[in-house]
Amino acid sequence: MPLLEIRGLQTWFETRAGTVKAVNGVDLSIERGETVALVGESGSGKSVTAYSVLRLIEAAGGRIAGGEVLFDGTDMLRLDLASLRAVRGNRIAMIFQEPLSALNPVQSIGTQIVEALRLHRDIGLRAARERAVELLELVRMPSPRERLEEYPHRLSGGMRQRAMIAIALACEPDLLIADEPTTALDVTTQAQILDLLRELQGRLGMAMLLITHDLGVVAETADRVAVLYAGRVVEQGPVETLFDAPAHPYTRGLLDAVRIEELPPGSRLPEIPGMVPSLLALPPGCAFAPRCPRATPACDAGPPAMRAGGEGRLHACFNPWLSTVEGRVPA
C-alpha cells in the first residue's frame, strides 16, 4: 500500500467568472521513503494539489469537489477536523516557497519550532526548547542555540528556509511536502537547501513530494516524477526512464526543448509553443490537444484515461510515443 495515494482529486474555486477547475482529476501515489517530483507550468495546479492533501484549500477559498486522498489507508477528505489536525504537521508536514512570509513575524524561531512540537507531543517547554536546538543543528543552522531567540526578519533567506524545515521536521513526519522550497533563494543557497533536503530525507526515511520547475533538480533528487498539465497528471514514472523516453507529447515537448545536464541551476520549466487552456472552460477532450503535434480528432472527443506503459510508467494520451525504438532526438 502506498503511503499516499491521490485518486481522481478535483479541487475547484468558485469565482465571479465561473468555476476554476484548478485540479481536475489528479492521480498520484507516493511510496514510503520515496521522493516524487511534481512538475508543471505555472498555474497547472501543483500548489493546489499539495494544499488539497492537507486540506488547506478550504481556508484559501477552494473546495475539494471529488476524489480521494488516501494517506496510510485513510481518506484525508473524510477525516473530522480533530483527526485531520493530528495528521497536519505530525505525519505530513509542509514547507513553502517564501520562507519569510511563511514564518510568523512576531514570534521567535524557537517559539515557532516549540509550537510545532507541543501541538503533537506531550513535552514540557524546557525539553521542547532543547529539542528545538537539536532540530536547528539537524538543519545545519549556524549557532543554533542563539537562533532560538532570533526573529525571522533577522535571518537570511537560506536560514529562514532552514528554520521552516526544522519546524516541518519537528515531529518526524512520514511525508514532507515541499512547494518550490528553493525558488525564492539565490542559486548557491538553492543548492545547499536541496542538498540538506536530500540528506535529511535519506536519514529520516521520510517520503517527499517535491514541487519544482527545475528539471535538473528533478533528475538529481527524485525517484519518480509526475507531470501536471491543466490540473491533471499527464504522465508519471521513474525519473530515468521517463526522462529518457517521455511518452506524453507534452513531456516530450518539455524535454526536447533542453538538455537536462546543461540546465543552469534554478531553471524554470522550459517553454513550449501555444497557450494553456482556460481552467474556467476546459475542452471536453485532452486539455493538451490544441498544442499537441500528434493530436487526432479522437483527442477532442473525451479525456484520455491513465494507462500503464510498463516499467511503472503511466501516461494519459491517445497517441503516446511508445517504445524507446522511436528514441528521443535532443534539441
Place this chain on the structure above:
Amino acid sequence: MAGAAVKRRGLRSFLLRRLWQVVPVLFGIAALNFLILQVAPGDVVDVLAGEAGAATPEYMAQLRAAFGLDQPVPVQFAHYIWNLVTLDLGFSFRQNMPVLELIMSRLPATLLLMLAALAIAVTLGSLIGVVAATRVRSWVDTLLSGFVLLTYAVPTFWLGLMAIVLFSAVLGWLPSGGMYTVGAGLTGFALVGDVLAHLLLPALTLSTFYLAVYARLVRSSMLELYGADFIRTARAKGAGEWRITLVHAFRNALLPMVTMLAYQSASMLSGAVLVETVFSWPGLGRLAFEAIRTRDLNLLLGILFFSSVVVVLVNLLVDLVYVLIDPRVDPTARRA
C-alpha cells in the same frame, strides 16, 4: 540573552532621542499659544480692570509694567517660555488660583476617564472585531457590523444624555453625574465602588466612538491576516482555529491597533470635554469648557499646553509599546 541586552540598550537611546524630539514640538505649541495671547483683544490687565469694575489709566499702566506687558514682544515671548519651563502657567483670576494647581486638581479625573474609556474601547472593540472576522459574512458579522456602525454614527453627547435618562432617571441604577457621592464621606473600597459607579456611564459613552473604530480596524486586519502565509503555516502545523485566531492572527492585529491608539489620544481628550460636560465629571475637559465660557484666557492656554504635553507623552508611550511588541522595529534605527 545577547539580543535582549542589545534591545534594552537600544530602547534607552530610543527613548532619549524621542524625548529630545518632543522639545521642538512643545516649543511650537507654546509659540502658538503665545500668538493667540498676542492677537486676542485685551490683556490680563484689561481683564483685571474689568473684574475690579473701574481702574485709572495710571494704575493700569503700573500693572502692565508689573506683569512685564510694556516690554517688547520678543522679551515677552522669552519670558513666557521661561515661565512654561519653570511650569509657571500663570494665574486664573476667575478661579483665583494658579493655573497649574487648577489643572493638577482636574488632571487625575480626566486621566481616569480616558483610561477607562480606552480600556473599554480596546477590549470590546477587539472582541467584536475578532468575533465578526471569524464569522465573516454570517448573520453574527452583519449584526455586529450594524451595531458598530450605530455606535460610530450616534453623537457622543446624545448617547450620554440618553444613558442618563435611561440608567439614572428611569431605572435609577447609576448616578447621573459627578465623580463621587458628595457628602457621603466614603473611604476605602466603598469609595472605589462609588467612583466606579460614577465612572461607568461617562466611560462607556466616551468609549463608543473609539470602540467602533477599533472593532472595524480589528475585523479588517484579522480578515487580511487570515490570508497570510504564516497563518497557512500554522494550519499546516496542526494548530486549531482558536490558536490560529488568537496566538497568530490577533497578536499581529495588535500592531495596527497600537498605531491607531497614538492617533486617537488627542481626539479622545477633546471627546472628554463633551462627555465631562454632559456628566459633570470634574476633569480638565469641563475646566476647559468653563474657561471658554468665562473667557479665562490664561487658564485656557494653560490647559491647551498641558493637553499637548499629555498627548505628546502618550504618543511617546505608544511608540515605546510598538517597539516592544513588534520585533521588526529597530529602536536603534533613525526614525523613518
